[in-house]
Amino acid sequence: MNRCLSSLVRLLPRPEDPPPAVDWATAEDTLGTPLPSDYKELIDVYGGGHVDDYLLLLEPGCTNVNYDLLAKDSQRREAYEELWKYEEKPREMEEEGNRLIPWATTDNGEYLFWLVRPGQSPDAWITLINGEGGPDWERYDMTCTRFLASVLSGEIRSEVLWDLFPLAVHRFRPARSFLCPSPHGRFGDQ
Template sequence: MNSSIGELTELIQPPSVRRDKDWASAEHALGIRLPADYKELIETYGGSNWDDYLYVLEPGCPNDNYDLIEWEDQQAEALEGLWEFEKKPAELEDEGVRVIPWATTDNGECLYWLIRPGRDPESWTVMVNEARGERWEHFPHTCTRFLASALTGDLRSNILSSRFPLPVHEFRQLHVM
């Protein structure tokens, strides 16, 4: 078990039923190999809502609104249109760099993996984009380290809600709507 997943399981008891995924199909659809810590997060918690605010996206999520592959398609198109009017963050200027969403919030902020060409998925870091705005933040953490650090209060964002995390954590797995 990855140390960040271990920290998450100490904070929030995982559901009793683990979700098995067809990772090969998901990775084929995305055209990338996903980080092992993310796969472990999904197999442990599934697509999920944390502290009534942050939604972790899942490939083939039972709730279609939080399907990782659908979000990637929509966000890739939206960002291409956005770059016509707004300046890209410095982290995205280099040739071949891209972002793929792995979480969102109830306010519409989006959390992305920053993917640089030739980098192993285990070294991907997190970019946060404000809802309906051009502010971005970069965090040198994997997605699970970001989530665990945000929930313990060790990581603070100027974009994410000041009410996140909650004093008493809440969790729910996403189901068919």
Template sequence: MTNALTRLFKIAPAPSEPRQKDWGEVERGLGVELPADYKELIHVYGGSNWDGYLYVLEPGCPNRHYDLIVWAEDQAEALEGLWEFEKKPAELEVEGSRVIPWATTDNGECLYWLVRPGLEPDRWTVMVNEARGARWEHFSVSCTQFLASALDGELQSNILSSLFPRATHQFRQLGAV
């Protein structure tokens, strides 16, 4: 268990039913291996909402609006169109670099893994893109470290809502709609 996941346990007790995934099938569908900390996060918490604001995407999420596979496909297409009009963030200028979404917010901000050629998934870092805007932030942490650090106030984003995190944390596992 990662240190970040241990920190999340202190913020929100884990649901009683772990989520099981066929990660081989998921990764074949995405065309990449996913970070171990994300797989562990999904196993324990599943697709989830944190403090009524941040939604962690889950492959095959019971709430289809937060399905990682669908988001990855939609965002890849949307960003390709966007790059025709907007400059890519410097982190994406390296040939073969790309982003894959792992979370979103109720305001429409999107949190991505920064995927670089030759970089193992467990070394991917986090990029945050503002909703309907060109601002990006880069954080040199894993997705689970980002979530735990954002919730406990250790990490600050200039893009995410100033109302996040809440003083009293709220956690909700996403279910079918």
């Protein structure tokens, strides 16, 4: 387990049952890029889920569609393609070939992304946060596990994320334990 994930595990209780295995090869093939090793470890330990009743940690192929990284990536790419016809992009997206991949979102509509640069190792990707699809962006030159551990420990404080996040006592609720809409419009425990 990497150092940042070890720090996070000390702060955020793990789910009682281990999450189902992720088909990383299919996820990476669908995204067209490898994913950071710290993120894969994070999902292998926690799976997708709700952190401190606010942050939705995304998981590739999650059975709860609201927590599916692949679905959110597709939605965000389409949304920003339209939005950036009329609004200014963050300066990091002005570089040719750069891409955003969401690794978390929130109940309020903020998104936490990796900044993907051509030729850069996924383990060097940094975190960008967008405030509710508007012009507010924050940059954190750190991995997703380091960001989560730093936020939950109080080491850093985001100006974009909700003022009441994180909670004083941290909790994690696995996405697979929630009732959610299926892609076919039915509800069930998935």
